[in-house]
Amino acid sequence: MIVGIGDKPDSAEPQRNHDSSITQAAWVIQTHFFPAVSGSARISAHLPDIQFLMHKVNLAEKFSKIAEYWKPYIAAELNGQCIKLDKLKGEFVFHHHEHEDEMFLVVKGRFRMEFRDRHEWVEEGEFIVVSRGVEHRSVADEECWILLFEPASTLNTGNVVNERTVAQLERV
Numbered sequence: 001m002i003v004g005i006g007d008k009p010d011s012a013e014p015q016r017n018h019d020s021s022i023t024q025a026a027w028v029i030q031t032h033f034f035p036a037v038s039g040s041a042r043i044s045a046h047l048p049d050i051q052f053l054m055h056k057v058n059l060a061e062k063f064s065k066i067a068e069y070w071k072p073y074i075a076a077e078l079n080g081q082c083i084k085l086d087k088l089k090g091e092f093v094f095h096h097h098e099h100e101d102e103m104f105l106v107v108k109g110r111f112r113m114e115f116r117d118r119h120e121w122v123e124e125g126e127f128i129v130v131s132r133g134v135e136h137r138s139v140a141d142e143e144c145w146i147l148l149f150e151p152a153s154t155l156n157t158g159n160v161v162n163e164r165t166v167a168q169l170e171r172v
């Protein structure tokens, strides 16, 4: 329970549902950091999606909802960066990202990160960071689950636009 600063919300606004500690945490943050605003409707308007941020995420459960390969989904956002989940099988297209570095963490399986002059196998529990400007493509002989950490704006195919390009990412 995060509540502990000031009065409990129950006495202040008894009409709200306070079963959730997250609701109470949001109330505390709002009261102490946004004292000028009040009312439950303002919480969602002035705070990040606190209910989303403050629940744990189970990767296996998230991946079970992903059916397509090469279609990254957003699982979380923080500090302008995204945690994206993607299932790989087959080979991607060579591309680079002009301004962003990309991190690929293997959750399940393995894949090969190919560069123009070499390649690197990335095994389960390992990650690789591809620097901006470097051409790369992912190749997975078998299904591979990866977690990407990169800016929300990073396009999966970088400087290339083809049938694999997913411009608008969905949440999972």
Ligand code: NI
Pocket: 095, 096, 097, 102, 136, 156, 157, 158
């Ligand atoms: Ni890339």
